[in-house]
Amino acid sequence: MRKRGARFHSDERVTENRNRSFLARQRRAGVIRLREGWRMMRKRGPSQFQFWVIALLVGIAAGLAAVGFRMGIEGLEGLLYQTGDVARLHSTAGHMPWYWVLLVPVAGGLVVGQILHRFTPDGRVRSVADVIEGAALNEGRVERREGLASAAASLITLGAGGSSGREGPVVHLAGVIASWVSERIHADGITGRDLLGCAVAAAVSASFNAPIAGALFALEVVLRHFAVHAFAPIVIASVAGTVINRLVFGGVAEFTLPGSRALEFYVELPAFLILGLVCGLVAALMMLAIFLAEDAAGHLQLRLRVPRWLRPAGAGLLLGGMAIFFPHIIGVGYETTFVALSGGLLWHEAIVFAVLKVAAVAITIGGRMGGGVFSPALMVGALTGLAFGHVATGLLPQYSGALTLYALAGMGAVAAAVLGAPISTTLIVFELTGDWQTGLAVMVAVSTSTALGSRLVKRSFFLTQLMRRGIRLAAGPQDYLLAMFRVTRLMRPRDHERAPGEDQCRALIEQGHYLDARATLETAMPAFDRAGAPFLPVLAFPPDGEGPPELLGVLYHVDALKAYNRALAAVSREEHG
Numbered sequence: 001m002r003k004r005g006a007r008f009h010s011d012e013r014v015t016e017n018r019n020r021s022f023l024a025r026q027r028r029a030g031v032i033r034l035r036e037g038w039r040m041m042r043k044r045g046p047s048q049f050q051f052w053v054i055a056l057l058v059g060i061a062a063g064l065a066a067v068g069f070r071m072g073i074e075g076l077e078g079l080l081y082q083t084g085d086v087a088r089l090h091s092t093a094g095h096m097p098w099y100w101v102l103l104v105p106v107a108g109g110l111v112v113g114q115i116l117h118r119f120t121p122d123g124r125v126r127s128v129a130d131v132i133e134g135a136a137l138n139e140g141r142v143e144r145r146e147g148l149a150s151a152a153a154s155l156i157t158l159g160a161g162g163s164s165g166r167e168g169p170v171v172h173l174a175g176v177i178a179s180w181v182s183e184r185i186h187a188d189g190i191t192g193r194d195l196l197g198c199a200v201a202a203a204v205s206a207s208f209n210a211p212i213a214g215a216l217f218a219l220e221v222v223l224r225h226f227a228v229h230a231f232a233p234i235v236i237a238s239v240a241g242t243v244i245n246r247l248v249f250g251g252v253a254e255f256t257l258p259g260s261r262a263l264e265f266y267v268e269l270p271a272f273l274i275l276g277l278v279c280g281l282v283a284a285l286m287m288l289a290i291f292l293a294e295d296a297a298g299h300l301q302l303r304l305r306v307p308r309w310l311r312p313a314g315a316g317l318l319l320g321g322m323a324i325f326f327p328h329i330i331g332v333g334y335e336t337t338f339v340a341l342s343g344g345l346l347w348h349e350a351i352v353f354a355v356l357k358v359a360a361v362a363i364t365i366g367g368r369m370g371g372g373v374f375s376p377a378l379m380v381g382a383l384t385g386l387a388f389g390h391v392a393t394g395l396l397p398q399y400s401g402a403l404t405l406y407a408l409a410g411m412g413a414v415a416a417a418v419l420g421a422p423i424s425t426t427l428i429v430f431e432l433t434g435d436w437q438t439g440l441a442v443m444v445a446v447s448t449s450t451a452l453g454s455r456l457v458k459r460s461f462f463l464t465q466l467m468r469r470g471i472r473l474a475a476g477p478q479d480y481l482l483a484m485f486r487v488t489r490l491m492r493p494r495d496h497e498r499a500p501g502e503d504q505c506r507a508l509i510e511q512g513h514y515l516d517a518r519a520t521l522e523t524a525m526p527a528f529d530r531a532g533a534p535f536l537p538v539l540a541f542p543p544d545g546e547g548p549p550e551l552l553g554v555l556y557h558v559d560a561l562k563a564y565n566r567a568l569a570a571v572s573r574e575e576h577g
Helices: 002-044 047-081 086-093 097-119 129-137 143-158 167-184 189-208 213-221 228-249 268-303 308-325 335-341 348-368 374-395 401-420 424-435 439-457 462-467 477-484 502-510 521-531 557-575
Strands: 535-540 550-556
Touching: 047 086, 047 143, 047 167, 047 228, 086 335, 097 143, 129 167, 129 189, 129 213, 129 462, 129 477, 143 167, 167 189, 167 374, 167 521, 189 213, 189 228, 189 424, 189 557, 213 228, 213 424, 268 308, 268 348, 268 401, 268 439, 268 462, 308 348, 335 348, 335 374, 335 401, 348 374, 374 401, 401 424, 401 439, 401 462, 401 477, 401 557, 424 439, 462 535, 477 521, 477 557, 502 535, 502 550, 521 535, 521 557
Parallel strands: none
Antiparallel strands: 535 550
16 A cells, blocks of 8 residues: 555656656747747847737837826926926916026026036937937937937926927937837838837827827828838827826826807808918917027027036026016916916917917027927917907807817917928817817818918928928938938949049049048939039048048949939838838
């Protein structure tokens, strides 16, 4: 009996050891398969299913970053302005000591200046324009170190009362996350851009509880195409960002509007056409004011030899001085926007607050304090629409509907013209308010404002920002692709078997027909037209300017055209794939 029992326990131990050995082998095999899958994904890129999983994870990460950024701003505002309800920030600031209202933005500007001075080469905050540039020219990558510094600077700016929005830094922060993932999986240009779109969609959705608009914003503004291959993963990421917002904030609309806003038998539609034109003009003035403030601040900084880290503090001083008398300009401005959408301001109050907000935004961004333009554009638009509504309903009261409908349409119209994104902005307005019954009025106003605004300013605020830096994306890929190719990348070296003789090169150089080694095809193509030659010499000039230039090789016109045509074909395949 004891022998039979011992044999039984022995068999049990053998079976247990076999099971453990089997599980260990399976675990090792699983680890090997995961490593092999990771290696193949980095080498060949992710499969469609893998990419959708990555898109979901990127959407979750970007959504968490956006929600965390928003909570960080609210926490800092509550700490600095001693309020438990940041939705009533300007009401609280109106009862604080004047010196505190003055000094908080100055202190914030000093901290922002130090951050940007230490962690960015140019002291400039990164935002949506840089994400658009990364999508077009850098295979979906953005600057990571500078992006994190910009996010920190913008958080401090908005927490300290800076008059800008949170969408710009949130979008770039999402781009940093997507860029990190793209580098880890060695993503190609198409995959990198799609991941960037996923991150942006999730960040916008999580920031504004707007899943439809978040997805379309990424396609319309950042990627600037609506390719089918990008749509599904971007929607997945956008939904992930929205879920995170609703888990944290409860899924309520940003603005809950009282009262009826029905149109009076469509008789008011001509008024909304006119409102759109007015909003297009206001949007253009707002953008031009920001660019003028940037130029003026830069000129004063150079003339007075002010250290660049002091520039945000100077902007904070101006903002604090304004906020002592008009605390409505502080922060994102949602309280004033809600009052305007509720019709709670008189005609002259709406106009004064709109003018002051434009000035405050210009000072904040021109002073390089950080933040975006979307939320300020919503506030200015609501105030503009309300002021217009007072006039329209006063002239023809028998044909007029609710006053607040004009504020709602104006909010969408100014923001659409500033962003150059009529589709996504219209949807953001609907999702921010939860009001889908007044779409006709908003669409009419948005269409006319965008048409006029794009004529007065080059397409949008972001594309004009890039154009001011010498990056021309507004005309499309046929224009900006030329800047992506350096002549040294396409040239034939001097010892190439099909390179021309040195005498032919010297003859062209003596006639002034040559290319700098630092040049791109953007410079080379007009040079070919002027020279009328099949090739141009490529010269490397000494950095100190002393000594003769070195002949590196030659660039053939046909080689440049082939590279350009291949790039155009690749863009076309991506946009229509």
